[in-house]
Amino acid sequence: MNLALTEMRRSKLRFGLLAGAVSLLVFLVLLLTTLSNALVNSITGALKGVDANVLVYSANARDNLQASRLDPAVVGQVAEVPGVTAAGPVSVLTTSAALKDGTEDLQVFGFEPGQPGAPTALSEGRLPENASEVAMDGGGYAIGDTLELTAADKQATVVGLLRGAQFNASPTAYLTEDLYGQIVKATNPNVPFVPVNAVAVSVDGDSEAVVSAITAEVPGTKAYDKDDAVSLIPGVASISQTFGILVGLTFIIGIVVIGFFFLILTVQKMKTFTLLRAVGAGTGRLSAVVALQIAVVVLLASAIAVLLTLLAVRGLNSGIPVELSPVLVIGTVAAVLAFSLLAGLLSIRRISKIDPFTAAGAR
């Protein structure tokens, strides 16, 4: 004989509508967060996936990898700094290619095999080892395909596929510095040397100390902890902030809806709660009724929301890879549940104020 569940069973419409409304709000939270993550990841994925603890840009790059130009000799200088275990070049450029999916814009990411700077998000195959191999994220490639680098008039065989490693939300090719240099020289025959954009550094121990040491000891450079470098990518902060506000607002609306709905239900049930207090039900017991109903509504709504989000993510054809993360789902549901129970305190406060004698009154 459970009061909370029995009431819900008898008032399916009422609680069903609430669960429906809450599920839409949870769905919005999940979808917006998923999209925001996907969008941010499409911009940051490549840098995040670089095998390094610290990244070094040129001092005048204003925190922007693409604006950074370093003499390749800097790689060696950085490697000498105490605390640095290894250093490798990272080079990026945008070129045109005849991609399998019909598009032309290709991001190219150069690295030195076996050195820091190599990508880590390999999902299939292996990383390129020489100038005729490439690993791809996006563009519709499978292992064994040939990538046509039209601007440089070169070809490379796809030997590996990566996930979540796109740069600037475009198909991205990971290749050796060797091939990178060939592309640069083919498209800009007059360059005196092939610059690198950044030095990827692996560090033994405290990266903060190494960051300051590199900046201080290697002239013309500025070093960053990798996470800092990722969050400084142009656009990331504003995307996170914009979506953060939307998600936050939706979340708050959801909590307020739950809080007030249960408060209204509680006020409507005052007569019943008063009667139950009079016949010997304690405040704790009646509060548990509200808490249990909130938990059931939130969990039911969350289940619906997850289903909706999965459908939406599958149906979305946004061009950037979108995935619903279980951590996000669990975190969101737990947060909604926790705050909804807090909002339930509004109702519980009302219940605790009941004077059971009122039940004896004629009205």
Next chain:
Amino acid sequence: MNENLEFVPPHPGDPGVDPASDATSHKDAILRVEDVSKIYSSGDTEVHAVSKATMAVDQGEFVALLGPSGSGKTTLISMIGGLLSPTTGTINLAGTDVAGLNKRDLTKFRAERVGFVFQAANLVPFLTARENLLYVSTLQKRISRKEAHARADQLLEELGLAPRAKNVPEQLSGGERQRVAIGRALMNDPDLILVDEPTAALDTKLGRQVVELLAREIKQRGKTGIMVTHDLRMVQYTDRVFEILDGELTHVEQPSALAH
């Protein structure tokens, strides 16, 4: 039925005994109310709802509390049932000093020791008749779940509600609802049943039926009961009648003395 009532000669012009002196003659009373007063103060006005009430009720007795509207009947039985604390005075039910209990113990006291039938809203609207009975059994620990189910079914049977056990209150008639409330009051095997105007919403015939049933249940189970009423015709089902007027218990008498 009223063998424990000692004969005290009536005062001239007074139809019954003074409840205070009656109380001293009930040495083994299960319920003892002594000098209980209740003053409601709202703003700067004070309402003396009950003044220095003294009464004693024996184990197994079913008594009436008779008085006009506003005379303090509900206030008095609410204090006896632990819903309201007296301004002054003591109430003792089977050895428990009711007025001395703290809030938590009062809740337990109401769940286990008292069965209420209130004047108005008595039932949980979204629970069936049977569930209304079963729910109160979850508020105590003396009766097991299994016993509670058997007890609920038996009570519903005795109250003629077996065919309505699965109906929610809005599907029941007024009389049926009051009968469910009576079942609810008896459910936890309380020491004392307090019934406030059980017939207020019923016509005379139904009212009689409900009170008859109530009296029968209380007697059969050897329970002690107090029924509040302002209807003279209902007192014939009780053992003794306490009369209350303007918050004062004026006298106790036999129901037969009030019959017309």
